[in-house]
Amino acid sequence: MVGQILLELCFLFFVGSCLGWCAEVLFRRFFSAKKWINPGFLTGPYLPLYGFGLTFMYAVSFIPVDTGSVWADKLILIIIAGVLLTLLEYIAGLIFIKGMKIKLWDYSKQPGNIQGIICPLFSLIWTAAAAIYILFIHGYIISWVAWFVNHLGFAFFVGLFFGVFIVDLAHSLNLSVKIRKFAKENHIIVSFEKLKESVKDSIERGKERAAENLQKGRKMLDERRERSGRRHASFLFAFKGKSVQDMLADYLERFKKSKGRGESGAGDKDTEQFGDLRGDDKDE
Structure with missing residues (x-):
């Protein structure tokens, strides 16, 4: 029983991570950045934050709530899910900023933001996403999970996903050590998206x-x-033939070398670019 539940959660994480990546790519292409960007800290087409988000919403949907009104019950579940998603976003952002000196997203220009990590607008968006899930999608997810349980051969692909994911994660964490060292030396928080853009x-x-x-x-x-x-x-x-992470690691090394040599021209340009990478939060 425990093994089956674990498999179901792994399946949900897999689905949420991949679909979340697709949603982020489309959102950035047509609404925010207006260009194609590979979002997130990892190289592959998955965002763990969305994997955890789908898993949380799936679990919340089974919380027993009985107010006597079906719609009141659903409203309570939607609010709980919205709060949990906002909390998840805050914890993830805080871990990256405080632990790795990396800022994966920045809401500092949004009214009412907290440390640039969460803000009322996106909390509302997450709550709306939770509402869409609970009202319209949850039934389909239950069907997907049931199909997965009856076709455990697909677990091979889920296992393959996690194999690639773990290797990618280990590689990315290795990169984060270099970025963190660079950020601490320069007393900055590195905006990961701007760093990727500067390489491109x-x-x-x-x-x-x-x-x-x-x-x-x-x-x-x-x-x-x-x-x-x-x-x-x-x-x-x-x-x-290198991944985005390798590009960033090499670029950091090139920047530090050019800065140390005091080169003019290209060195100054690199310094100018990295000036744009500074986050709003300084290293304390």
């Missing part, structure tokens, strides 16, 4: 510069290919 921008600038050089005369082209081609290639090919 640097790669794009390298490509643009290479393209500009190729448009120049044949004589200058041969000279510049040798001079700047090596410069850009060393930057671009260093990232070939």
Whole structure:
């Protein structure tokens, strides 16, 4: 019995993490950032926060509430789920900021926010999501879980997911050690999304510069290919076949080296970029 419950929870975490990632990607593409972004701290297409969120909502839906009114019962469950989701978001954000010096999201510009981690607007959004789940989705999730229990062969894929997830998590935590050290040395909280964007921008600038050089005369082209081609290639090919985490780790090392050498030009540009990575909370 305990084993079956554990399998069900793992299945819910798997479904919630993957669907949550899809929802975040679409939200950032069409509403917030207006571009395609791989959200979260991990490389793969999953967000653990949403996995825990779905698991919590599933559990909350089974809390025995009997006020004599079906709608009052559902309203109470919705409020409980909304509070739990907000609390989950706050705890997760606090762990990353205080423990790893990394800010995965920032609500500091939202009215009534607490430490930039939670705010009334998104608490309302989570409560609305809980309402949609309890009123319209919970029945389907129960059917999915029942199907999973009757087709335990699918547990292989859930196990495969957790295998990949654990490796990804270990790799990401290893990266967080580098970021945390960098953040403590510079007395900042690193905005992870801005850090990823800065890496992407640097790669794009390298490509643009290479393209500009190729448009120049044949004589200058041969000279510049040798001079700047090596410069850009060393930057671009260093990232070939690597994950986002590897890119970030390498970029941090490059930034620290250029800062230590006091290089002009590229070094100043890196310093300018990392100035934008500062969070609102300073390291105390």
